[in-house]
Amino acid sequence: MKIKTKLNAGVGLLFFMIIILSTLGGWFIYQLKKDTQNILVANYNTLQYSRNMLLSLEEISTEPFAMSEFQKNLDLQRRNITESGEKEATQNINDHFWELKVDKGNVNIQSEIRKDIAELMQLNMNAIQIKSGIANTTAENAIAVISIAGTLCFLIAFILMVNLPANISNPIRELTSSIHQIANQNYRERVQFESSSEFGELARSFNTMAEKLQEYSESRIDKILKGKKRIETLIDNMHDAVIGIDEDRKVLFVNDEALKISGLKKENFVGKLIQDVAVSNDLVRDLIREIVNPDATKNSTGTLKIFMEGKENYFEKEILDINVVPTGEKESRFIGQVIMLRNITPFKELDLAKTHFMGTVSHEFKTPISSIQMGLQLLENERIGHLNEEQEKLVSGIKDDTQRLLRITGELLNMTQLESGVVQLNIKPSSVQNMIEDVIAANKSAAENKEIFIKTNIASGISVVNADSEKTSWVLNNIVSNAIRYSHEKSVVEINVVKLDNDQVKFSVTDNGRGIEEQYLNKVFTRYFRIPGTKTEGTGLGLSISKEFIEAQGGTIAVESEIGVGSTFYFVLDLIF
Numbered sequence: 369m370k371i372k373t374k375l376n377a378g379v380g381l382l383f384f385m386i387i388i389l390s391t392l393g394g395w396f397i398y399q400l401k402k403d404t405q406n407i408l409v410a411n412y413n414t415l416q417y418s419r420n421m422l423l424s425l426e427e428i429s430t431e432p433f434a435m436s437e438f439q440k441n442l443d444l445q446r447r448n449i450t451e452s453g454e455k456e457a458t459q460n461i462n463d464h465f466w467e468l469k470v471d472k473g474n475v476n477i478q479s480e481i482r483k484d485i486a487e488l489m490q491l492n493m494n495a496i497q498i499k500s501g502i503a504n505t506t507a508e509n510a511i512a513v514i515s516i517a518g519t520l521c522f523l524i525a526f527i528l529m530v531n532l533p534a535n536i537s538n539p540i541r542e543l544t545s546s547i548h549q550i551a552n553q554n555y556r557e558r559v560q561f562e563s564s565s566e567f568g569e570l571a572r573s574f575n576t577m578a579e580k581l582q583e584y585s586e587s588r589i590d591k592i593l594k595g596k597k598r599i600e601t602l603i604d605n606m607h608d609a610v611i612g613i614d615e616d617r618k619v620l621f622v623n624d625e626a627l628k629i630s631g632l633k634k635e636n637f638v639g640k641l642i643q644d645v646a647v648s649n650d651l652v653r654d655l656i657r658e659i660v661n662p663d664a665t666k667n668s669t670g671t672l673k674i675f676m677e678g679k680e681n682y683f684e685k686e687i688l689d690i691n692v693v694p695t696g697e698k699e700s701r702f703i704g705q706v707i708m709l710r711n712i713t714p715f716k717e718l719d720l721a722k723t724h725f726m727g728t729v730s731h732e733f734k735t736p737i738s739s740i741q742m743g744l745q746l747l748e749n750e751r752i753g754h755l756n757e758e759q760e761k762l763v764s765g766i767k768d769d770t771q772r773l774l775r776i777t778g779e780l781l782n783m784t785q786l787e788s789g790v791v792q793l794n795i796k797p798s799s800v801q802n803m804i805e806d807v808i809a810a811n812k813s814a815a816e817n818k819e820i821f822i823k824t825n826i827a828s829g830i831s832v833v834n835a836d837s838e839k840t841s842w843v844l845n846n847i848v849s850n851a852i853r854y855s856h857e858k859s860v861v862e863i864n865v866v867k868l869d870n871d872q873v874k875f876s877v878t879d880n881g882r883g884i885e886e887q888y889l890n891k892v893f894t895r896y897f898r899i900p901g902t903k904t905e906g907t908g909l910g911l912s913i914s915k916e917f918i919e920a921q922g923g924t925i926a927v928e929s930e931i932g933v934g935s936t937f938y939f940v941l942d943l944i945f
Contacts, residue, residue: 378528385521392517396510411492411499414454417445418489421461425481428472435472438465445488451495457488539567543574555582609683609709615702617642617659629674629683629709655707658687672709683709737777740770793920797944798837800830800865800873807845807863811852819858822848826865833873834942835921843914843925844875847937850910851879854935867943876938884929892927914939 424438442462449455461484468477542559549557555578559571600621603610609626613619622637630637630651637645643660646653654672672683686708691700744767746752747759755763808822815822833840844863851861859880866874884892884899891897895912918925918939929935 381528382525385524389514389517389521392514393510396506396514399506399510411450411496413448414445414450414492415489417441417448418485418492421445421485422482425478425485428468428478435469451491454488454491457484457491460484461488539571543567543570546574546578550578550581608711611642611655611707612704613642613659613707614704617656619645620704626709629676655685655709659705659707671712681711681713684712685709737770737773740766744770793836793839795834795836795921797832798835798840800826800833803837803841803844804863804865806841807848810845811848814849814852815861818852818855820852820855821860822863823860824863824865827867830865830867830873830943832944834944835923836917839917839921840941843917843939844877846910846914847877851877851881851935851937854881855879856881868940871943872940873943874938874940876936878934878936880934883931883933884927884935885931889927889929893925 418441420441421438424434424441427434428438442458442465445458446462449458461481464477464481464484468474468481471477546557546559557578558575603612603621603623606623607625609629610621610623611619611626612621619638619640619642622634627634627637630649632645632649632652642652642656646656646660651672651674672685674681674683688706688708689702690704690706691702693700744763747755747763804824804826808824811822848861848863855861861880862876862878864874864876864878866876868874888899892899893911893915895909897912915925918941921941923939923941925937925939927935927937
């Protein structure tokens with residue numbers, strides 16, 4: 369019997385057993401789901417309605433809404449009658465409730481209603497017990513049937529595991545031993561077993577190959593071919609795409625990964641001028657653009673996006689010059705180039721997954737934060753009730769923490785939008801005065817808490833700047849809030865807007881804080897970076913997002929600082945008259 373037939377039969381039988389076990393498991397799971405669903409829908413809801421009616425009954429004499437709450441749950445119960453005797457018990461509750469509406473203070477009627485509700489709950493508890501027994505029976509049957517089927521499948525699989533591998537592994541073991549002999553340059557080795565299966569054909573081919581190798585090993589070209597084969601095998605087994613060209617740009621070699629990416633065959637690649645190959649292949653044209661263009665920078669790297677195997681793949685390109693020193697000479701000579709494409713798709717996918725996760729979490733955080741803010745507004749409303757001094761402090765603390773959470777989620781959302789490339793800028797003439805007024809209003813409370821005075825100075829002739837008003841205000845607000853956070857109490861934060869000579873406007877914010885050490889000045893705009901020893905809370909995202917927003921508008925952003933004096937953050941945008 370052919371090996372393929374044996375494997376198909378064995379794997380097909382295993383696959384059939386898996387289908388049987390999956391079908392049995394799925395059917396019993398469906399039955400258990402139906403049993404539990406009956407309990408949850410039919411009886412649990414009735415118990416919940418009964419509980420709510422009992423709670424409302426206790427509050428009828430004190431709470432005005434208790435009657436309507438009782439009526440609402442009673443109406444829900446009328447639509448949920450599923451058990452024998454439940455309709456009569458519900459009707460009794462309804463009749464006594466109507467009597468209670470007439471005489472709310474009647475204790476006897478309330479007692480009767482409690483008895484009716486207790487009877488209703490008892491009916492449903494009995495029903496739950498019966499249905500639970502049915503579910504247990506179904507589970508026991510499932511365990512028994514699946515156990516029997518699983519045992520049979522295990523026995524069949526065990527028989528296949530014992531017999532099938534031996535029929536395949538024994539010839540392979542003998543062939544492997546012979547291959548080791550060939551690898552050790554014992555080219556006189558031959559495979560002796562005979563068979564009508566694929567192994568027999570393999571043995572005959574192996575013996576033919578051994579004879580050929582024996583002929584080559586006895587010739588002078590053997591060492592040359594061995595070295596060449598070693599290099600070719602090394603290149604072919606590289607996970608990165610590799611293309612080698614000589615000094616005349618003729619393709620010397622190309623590995624399997626490069627052929628798969630380019631979609632070309634080896635005979636249409638090796639031995640041809642690479643610029644001729646590029647004529648009919650867009651990918652090769654992109655790869656050699658720096659080679660054929662004398663003005664392009666050598667050894668540069670870039671990221672290429674290639675659609676392959678049903679998805680987008682990302683590759684990092686690198687072009688290396690190959691120089692050697694010929695025998696007897698002292699100076700190196702250029703003999704060709706190697707083009708490499710490193711597959712960075714897994715890292716790109718991880719980065720995208722991280723970005724999507726951050727965006728999803730940040731977006732989901734906004735809903736509960738908004739609910740907290742609404743609750744705080746209600747607590748601060750005097751119509752709800754007056755708060756004592758301790759309660760006001762707690763509300764104030766919660767409010768500050770909520771604002772901090774909202775700011776953090778906003779920064780994370782901005783960062784994910786920047787990374788995903790979905791941020792759209794609306795650059796147009798924007799009022800400088802309006803942006804500064806908005807920023808001052810947003811930071812007024814924080815400045816007053818530290819008794820910090822915000823001083824503004826807008827040079828004459830500056831009214832409009834060419835910018836995205838929303839993004840620029842966000843950047844200015846972030847810088848001002850940082851200045852307030854890091855400044856000493858009863859100090860001054862200055863906002864200055866001046867015109868530069870090259871038709872640009874410079875926004876600067878100066879504080880009187882502790883300043884930033886020189887070694888950290890070039891790192892403050894790095895994502896997640898926070899100055900060591902900083903006690904104030906933050907995510908380390910605000911300044912990096914600010915840098916992205918300003919540079920996206922064609923501007924620049926920087927910082928100047930002196931320890932013990934303070935810091936000045938500034939950015940420059942185009943001015944419009």
